[in-house]
Amino acid sequence: MSARQPTTTTELDDQRMPVKARLAAAWTSFMFLYAYVDILGFYTPGTITDILDNRVFEFDLSQTFSASALTLVSIPIFMVVLSMTLPARANRFTNLVVAAVYLPATVFNLAGGYYLWFYGLGVALELVLLALIVRYALTWPRTTPSASTASTASTATSPDRETVRAQR
Numbered sequence: 001m002s003a004r005q006p007t008t009t010t011e012l013d014d015q016r017m018p019v020k021a022r023l024a025a026a027w028t029s030f031m032f033l034y035a036y037v038d039i040l041g042f043y044t045p046g047t048i049t050d051i052l053d054n055r056v057f058e059f060d061l062s063q064t065f066s067a068s069a070l071t072l073v074s075i076p077i078f079m080v081v082l083s084m085t086l087p088a089r090a091n092r093f094t095n096l097v098v099a100a101v102y103l104p105a106t107v108f109n110l111a112g113g114y115y116l117w118f119y120g121l122g123v124a125l126e127l128v129l130l131a132l133i134v135r136y137a138l139t140w141p142r143t144t145p146s147a148s149t150a151s152t153a154s155t156a157t158s159p160d161r162e163t164v165r166a167q168r
Contacts, residue, residue: 022136023083023095030102030129031076037109037122044114057111072105088140095137099130106130 017025041047054061079098086094106126110119 019088019136019140020084020091023091023133024080026129026133026136027076027079027083030126030133031073031080033122033126033129034076035073037119037126040118044118046114076102092137092140095133099133099137102130103127 042051050056051061056065059065075098079095082094083091106123109126110116110123
């Protein structure tokens with residue numbers, strides 16, 4: 001009989017993901033979900049027929065409709081890039097505003113949906129992602145000045161004591 005060697009297990013290194021990366025990942029997921037709900041919606045009975053008759057939901061197909069649809073889809077695409085490149089303050093603000101604007105736009109997608117379970121699930125998942133985006137932006141970590149930074153900042157903006165004494 002052979003003696004069993006004790007196995008050693010190590011914890012996986014679960015590194016903290018930067019807020020910018022979390023936001024970009026959430027917007028990427030939102031974008032894919034948003035697009036795939038529309039793509040899979042083509043399989044809903046009557047959808048292709050309506051499109052061939054130049055209608056989508058209650059809207060006539062036109063350049064205005066197409067440009068509006070492209071704008072709605074491109075904003076999450078740009079949010080992926082902006083989430084990774086904007087400075088923290090502008091990033092936080094932009095994510096909160098855009099996510100807030102997309103809340104009613106997302107819920108509107110339930111209107112006229114033939115397959116309520118399908119569209120309901122799509123909207124629910126999109127709302128979860130928007131909630132995550134809002135949460136990540138609202139809970140963005142803040143830095144506090146360290147004692148050495150605070151003393152450096154105060155001495156940089158105020159005259160040093162020896163200079164003040166010499167001037168008296």
